[in-house]
Amino acid sequence: MSTSGRVAIQDVYPDDLAHCFGCGRNNASGHHLKSFVEGDEVVAHFIPAGNQVAIPGFVYGGLLASLVDCHAMATATFATELAAGRRIGEGPAPRFVTAALRVDYLKPTPLGPELEIRGRVTERSEKKAIVAVTISAAGTITVRAEIVAVPLPKSMERS
Amino acid sequence: MSTSGRVAIQDVYPDDLAHCFGCGRNNASGHHLKSFVEGDEVVAHFIPAGNQVAIPGFVYGGLLASLVDCHAMATATFATELAAGRRIGEGPAPRFVTAALRVDYLKPTPLGPELEIRGRVTERSEKKAIVAVTISAAGTITVRAEIVAVPLPKSMERS
Numbered sequence: 001m002s003t004s005g006r007v008a009i010q011d012v013y014p015d016d017l018a019h020c021f022g023c024g025r026n027n028a029s030g031h032h033l034k035s036f037v038e039g040d041e042v043v044a045h046f047i048p049a050g051n052q053v054a055i056p057g058f059v060y061g062g063l064l065a066s067l068v069d070c071h072a073m074a075t076a077t078f079a080t081e082l083a084a085g086r087r088i089g090e091g092p093a094p095r096f097v098t099a100a101l102r103v104d105y106l107k108p109t110p111l112g113p114e115l116e117i118r119g120r121v122t123e124r125s126e127k128k129a130i131v132a133v134t135i136s137a138a139g140t141i142t143v144r145a146e147i148v149a150v151p152l153p154k155s156m157e158r159s
Numbered sequence: 160m161s162t163s164g165r166v167a168i169q170d171v172y173p174d175d176l177a178h179c180f181g182c183g184r185n186n187a188s189g190h191h192l193k194s195f196v197e198g199d200e201v202v203a204h205f206i207p208a209g210n211q212v213a214i215p216g217f218v219y220g221g222l223l224a225s226l227v228d229c230h231a232m233a234t235a236t237f238a239t240e241l242a243a244g245r246r247i248g249e250g251p252a253p254r255f256v257t258a259a260l261r262v263d264y265l266k267p268t269p270l271g272p273e274l275e276i277r278g279r280v281t282e283r284s285e286k287k288a289i290v291a292v293t294i295s296a297a298g299t300i301t302v303r304a305e306i307v308a309v310p311l312p313k314s315m316e317r318s
Contacts, residue, residue: 019214020212020214021210021211021212021221021222022213022221027212028210055256055315057315058315060180060181060225061257062180062181062224062228062229063180063225066219066222095214102259102261103224105259108314153267156214
């Protein structure tokens with residue numbers, strides 16, 4: 001597999017943990033968000049569908065929170081692999097889930113432009129990663145978020 | 160219209176502001192969340208579709224954030240109408256949007272049971288309302304959230 005960073009992080013999640021509605025390749029519907037490593041950041045692009053509105057003309061905040069959430073999990077996976085000396089694509093990647101999500105909607109996000117979602121880990125331990133994420137539309141940051149990601153708990157694993 | 164509180168708050172949003180993917184009656188798809196007044200709280204029930212998962216068997220956090228978000232806006236509308244001496248259903252209701260969303264995922268939310276979403280306003284001024292929301296599954300609170308709701312800004316109104 002590529003070591004150039006152009007493998008989507010979600011595409012190296014283990015097969016039985018790749019059903020997320022936001023980003024899982026094994027979810028038949030869903031958003032299928034794909035997040036890629038760029039230097040020490042993780043970047044995704046996404047064009048919301050026309051029905052994904054809050055108010056006509058503006059992207060639905062629930063979708064924006066969803067994108068932030070999935071992107072942050074991918075960013076935590078990247079940072080964890082990097083700390084272990086591995087690149088994305090070198091093997092199945094560890095799966096994180098969200099413990100807490102804080103989203104600030106700085107401005108309305110216009111429907112139409114492709115959104116850029118950018119994440120980086122600001123703090124990391126064995127127990128959790130803190131991830132800072134922004135969403136931009138046409139070069140303007142409209143959403144800023146902080147997410148606490150934790151390794152998949154045993155209670156969520158398949159028995 | 161009913162004054163018993165059994166009119167869904169989202170169903171008295173103005174017609175041109177009722178397209179939200181999460182709760183708008185004028186969105187052809189979407190979640191169509193309906194929130195009802197119960198005493199001094201606002202309550203909604205929702206059964207996630209089978210594809211709305213994070214990990215197989217557990218509800219997608221992005222959906223939970225979306226439900227919290229829409230429900231909080233409805234709760235802010237209710238509190239604002241109440242403060243003005245009006246009940247839901249007595250006329251078109253004011254529309255709020257989310258300035259900030261904080262969601263704590265206390266436990267994984269199992270897919271299957273009907274979810275109960277419960278909101279109340281903890282602080283209110285002309286400029287904003289702070290709304291506390293919980294989501295329960297089978298009697299256990301799995302999500303706790305705090306949302307800052309602000310009146311629809313002029314920049315989001317149709318020209």
